[in-house]
Amino acid sequence: MSVLTASGITVRPVTGGRAILEDAAIEVRPGEVHALVGPNGAGKSTMFAVLAGDVSPESGFVSIDGRPLDAMRPRDLARIRTVLLQENTVSFPFSAEEVVRMGRAPWARTPLEADDDAVVTASMRATEVAELAHRSVSSLSGGERARVALARALAQSTPILLLDEPTAALDLRHHEDVMRLLRASADAGTAVAVVLHDLNAALAHADRLTLLASGRVIATGSPAQVLTAERIAQVYGQRVEVFPHPTTGVPLVVAQR
Structure with missing residues (x-):
């Protein structure tokens, strides 16, 4: 079992300008599904690429069990973490x-x-x-x-599984099947980090959640703690209602119309 940690991560465009990520941090733990959520342009995919070792941050530190990611050979890294890209x-x-x-x-x-x-x-x-x-x-x-x-x-x-929007192209049944597979992988001890747009999927299946906006981590914690109606409205610019599912009690997010 392995822990993937990133702290103080700042990434800027090659051409300079405003940071895509600024002083961001995340810890992906064994036995947990950790969802990365946020509006378009929040920095989710960049954070994902940093965790995968595909993007080197301007500053900050990424490690697996305390070992710097950039010190690991590609073959060794491939035996520790799996990366599933959106494309x-x-x-x-x-x-x-x-x-x-x-x-x-x-x-x-x-x-x-x-x-x-x-x-x-x-x-x-x-x-x-x-x-x-x-x-x-x-x-x-x-x-x-x-x-x-x-x-x-x-x-x-591998003991670490990184997935960037794995349900984006899937129908309802296969969407749920994939989320159940990720849940089963975490229950077996895998550290799972997944980028999601579906807030209800994150609430239903994730153990921990990191909410990003404008390149910064807004909050990290349990999905129910992070995805409050007030915080969603602030970050997404959309008023919502958050209420418990009548059967399961899991919070549901519904846009106000």
């Missing part, structure tokens, strides 16, 4: 199974390589893409490609 373009006619199998690449020439077939099969079944195994990824719908990409991420089998 997953495949330029060659790989089959769905071949794409999922790519997730096992970090474990090549290790004892865990023996688990490849079983892990790939389990990941494809969990995301309901087993029947697409021999289909070319380029022939799949956007939602099908998104589920294949998620299967690849799950097949990588």
Whole structure:
């Protein structure tokens, strides 16, 4: 189990100007789903890229279990954290199974390589893409490609899972299926960080939540503590009502119309 920590993160555009992120911090813990939410342009995807090691901040520190991210070799990093981007373009006619199998690449020439077939099969079944195994990824719908990409991420089998809007292209059932898979991964000990636009999904499935706006962390805590009607109105510029679901008691966000 591993803890991913970022503190004092400031990122500016290459051309200079106002910071995209300023003095931002987050801690992604084992056994938790940590959602990053905020309006467009809040800095969510930049924070995600910093956590993944794809963007180097101007200042601040990113570490896994106290070890600086930029001191880790790419192969070692690939065995600790998995990154699922919002866009997953495949330029060659790989089959769905071949794409999922790519997730096992970090474990090549290790004892865990023996688990490849079983892990790939389990990941494809969990995301309901087993029947697409021999289909070319380029022939799949956007939602099908998104589920294949998620299967690849799950097949990588790392203690940290980072996902940027994994439900954006999915219908209602598959949206809920993905969130349940993330919940199950966290319950098994994985540290899960996920960028979400759906505030109700964050309230229903996340353990912790970081709300960003204009490049700054506005609040971090339990979803119910962070996503109050007053704070949502302040950050999103939209008045809402927040009330408990009549059956589950989980808070619901509804825009005032």
